[in-house]
Amino acid sequence: MAIGFRFLFLLPFIITATTSATVTPYLSPEPPYNLSSLLNTLGFHLISVAATISTNGTTTIFSPTDVSLRSCPYCSLPLLLLEHSVAGLYPFRLLTTLASGTRIQTLASTPSAPLCLTLTKSNSNTTLFVGGVQITRPDLFNDGNLIIHGIQGFISHLSPFSCQIERMTSLSFPSRPVYMPPPSTAMRGLLKEAVYHLRIGGYTVVALLIQQNLDLLSQLNGVTIFAVNDAGVFVDDGHTFVSSFRFHVVPNRRLTAVQLINLPADSVLLTMVPGESLVVTVAGGGGPLSPMRINNVRITITDVVVNQGIVIHGVAAPLVRVHRTPNGCWPDLTEGFS
Structure with a gap:
């Protein structure tokens, strides 16, 4: 009887422990993402249609608004997305610390034809531009694997000469000063x-x-x-x-x-x-x-x-x-x- 009583006394704790062990807390989806759905949800409807790039690694996307894309009717949306995506994580806070004129190699690059976005700043350093287009909605999405910034302005494809000055690949900061050409x-x-x-x-x-x-x-x-x-x-x-x-x-x-x-x-x-x-x-x-x-x-x-x-x-x-x-x-x- 004593054993039965102890079992009945412990039964609620056993049930509670078992239930707690089977509860799975909500976690954000692991990469790769459905990037198209994510961009569409954030309001980038036009570029979301072209979102077929892989996000298995850490990536930063500077996503142009629908209004911006209408300024370049001849542009290829899949190529534009690659040209505005870079390997590595560049939160807005980090971008503000980089020198104006810093060039970051994009995912559109090939070994024979690198393409870079140029970071520039206003005189007060409070307004940032990539490829001449203002970052208007910084850090819209950031889960430690993917960062999305919103940009708005005149959009065009990158020049094949866009990396010919200083170039910085994702977070590969040199241990010595960067060589500045004459x-x-x-x-x-x-x-x-x-x-x-x-x-x-x-x-x-x-x-x-x-x-x-x-x-x-x-x-x-x-x-x-x-x-x-x-x-x-x-x-x-x-x-x-x-x-x-x-x-x-x-x-x-x-x-x-x-x-x-x-x-x-x-x-x-x-x-x-x-x-x-x-x-x-x-x-x-x-x-x-x-x-x-x-x-x-x-x-x-x-x-x-x-x-x-x-x-x-x-x-x-x-x-x-x-x-x-x-x-x-x-x-x-x-x-x-x-």
């Missing part, structure tokens, strides 16, 4: 990257002119070019852009759209033609009814190409030489203007 070598790589984007963006003639002047431009510490697109070169007097290309080049100044628009009227920009300069005849900020003009020629589009070494802005026609007078800037008698 300025001319770095600038040459940036110019070649610009040439690639110009060719696919309707500025083939400008791309050829940059290649023709590559040795000279490579010696500069930054450059701004006012460019006529292919359609403009082959109409009216557009062909004069070719013969006067250096007059459209501002050496050793890298003027982004914001900096250009903030220049006051009558600002002077030296060109690569000795003794000749450009002048801001109408300052920016006037809206579509009063667009910015350089040498009386309208700026049609800013930041056609932007990287660490070069900025290119579109103009409506070749720039003309002007004479500055107390009553404004007037064109040469031998030239017209648009």
